[in-house]
Amino acid sequence: MTDQNIETQDRPITDLAKSLYELSARTTPASDADLIQAAAKYVEGSIPPSELPVPEYDLAHLGGNCPVQAEGVINGKSFYYRARWDRWSLSIGADPIGAPEWTHVEICGAALEAGWMEEDEAKEHLERALALYAAGRPGAQIPPVG
Structure with missing residues (x-):
């Protein structure tokens, strides 16, 4: 075997x-x-998610404000990271925006703070969620804004 x-x-x-x-x-x-x-x-x-190894991934873009966004590929699947309002999310799949196969969302601060986070902080959130995905863990969901 x-x-x-x-x-x-x-x-x-x-x-x-x-x-x-x-x-x-x-x-x-x-x-x-x-x-x-x-x-x-x-x-x-x-x-704990913070102790999971960060998997290999290709990052095509990370930056911006309101929202902070990132796009790339992990294990042959596209991902989209977005931070706006008081939360950030990572979606993964063939169509991560329209029909994600896996999604993780977290609250991160008061209203409007997430859209102004620094790129280093966004990368930490992104890599923690990618580690959850690579470990086969389910993503977390919270109610939408509004």
């Missing part, structure tokens, strides 16, 4: 191995017990 036909909760085992390798590089020394515990947390989804 090769690692290409082993699946772990719809994620290839190679993604798990990569995450464990990255974890072991951060925690020195990492014992076998630490790696086994990390694997269990990865599979069950209990690693």
Whole structure:
């Protein structure tokens, strides 16, 4: 049996191995017990989003104000990031704006603040949501503005 036909909760085992390798590089020394515990947390989804490894992605654009926007590609699927009013969102799919396959939304400040966030902050939000998507976690939804 090769690692290409082993699946772990719809994620290839190679993604798990990569995450464990990255974890072991951060925690020195990492014992076998630490790696086994990390694997269990990865599979069950209990690693906090801020500790998930950032997946590889191509960023075509990040910038602007009201809204701050980003576009790119992850795992062959387009993504669209948008920050406006008091929230930001990331949508992923063949048509991420019109018919997203995965969406994550978070509140981030008072009214009108999100549209003026700095690019570094937007990139942090974007990468955290991309990590959730790559880990197979569901996106979060909140009611629309208005």
